[in-house]
Amino acid sequence: MPTAALEPTRDDRSILSLQMDAIHSSSPASFLSVIGASLAVYVYWSADIAAGLLLWFACIFAIAATNVVTAAMRVRGMPESWTDRTWERFVCVMHLLSGLTWGIGGGWMLSIANEQQALVTIAIGLCAVTVSIPSVVHQTAYNLFHFPIFWCYAVGALFSSLEFSWVVAIGFFLLAPFATLVGRDLGRKLVLALRLSIENKRLAERLEERGAALESANRELEVLSTTDPLTGVANRRRLMSFGRAAPASCAVLVVDIDHFKSYNDAFGHVEGDVCLVAVAEALRSSVRPHLDLVARLGGEEFVVVLTETTQDTAETVAERMRTNIENVHASGSKRIRRVVTASIGFSVRSPDRPRSFARLMEEADAAVYQAKAAGRNQVCKAITTRARRIRA
Incomplete structure (x- = not known):
């Protein structure tokens, strides 16, 4: 078989990491083994076997402390050189040592126990296996823990003086493979759950990426749908939307390139x-970028909307636009073949003289024709209906 086929996949590495996290997250429960060992020492305490009991208790305590300390080290990424495979080997070794310590100690105590002591020993051993249930997420580690316990207990029962000791021994011999079968089934389900969680996380990331891409595409589409493709200024659609939302004090300027x-x-x-x-850029450089709007109405005609402005300011800005357009050729920064000028008409709205945006457009458009009739390359203010009547 090729070597590449034996290498773990990305999912296998992710699942192994989650398995190690699950086992280490239950490490604080290791101190329950210290409590169980303390009870066993209390029940079996005798001067004749005191040294053995203390040695066994010290081993139990050392293993529990090691599990807690190494769990904290893993959370902090220590040691940095350890991979999940290294942690896997370490966890298997610790489970084997713990299983052997519990199994050999429990089997020894069971072999010398009376009826009451045997009951305590069996209960503590079964509790130890129960507490290790989270380890089923990694079948090898789980087997390395419970097999030594059950089989050592079985041997200890055979050598004990308990009534029906052979029945107890057979029970413990059978519990080992039975626990393996149950643990394997449960472990597979847990691994499947881990795999599904990884897939769900990956799917959520893909959905988030696609959502971000879709949002970006929508923003781009929105820009394209409201932008004139040639000049980059706003188009008629954006102009009408902006104009309808314009404040009470605003001005509309219609700019028409002369002799285009x-x-x-x-x-x-x-x-x-x-x-x-070039004309569009000259117009943009003449207004406030975040307050005003420059739009191409069509052909050589542009519209500028100035917000929060007065008549004098609008006229000043219009004159600035006219001058900037006229100076484009002289600046030499653009490929303009001759001097270009523009006629500009504007109309102003104020709170005391409210008018619709459409009406402002009509007045500014009429002012453009006045500018052209007056000789072009100039700015004209719209003549209101009242002013026309006074003139008449």
């Missing part, structure tokens, strides 16, 4: 597009 048809006829549509982009 002749520019296209003389230099071609490609150069005409370059000219439109």
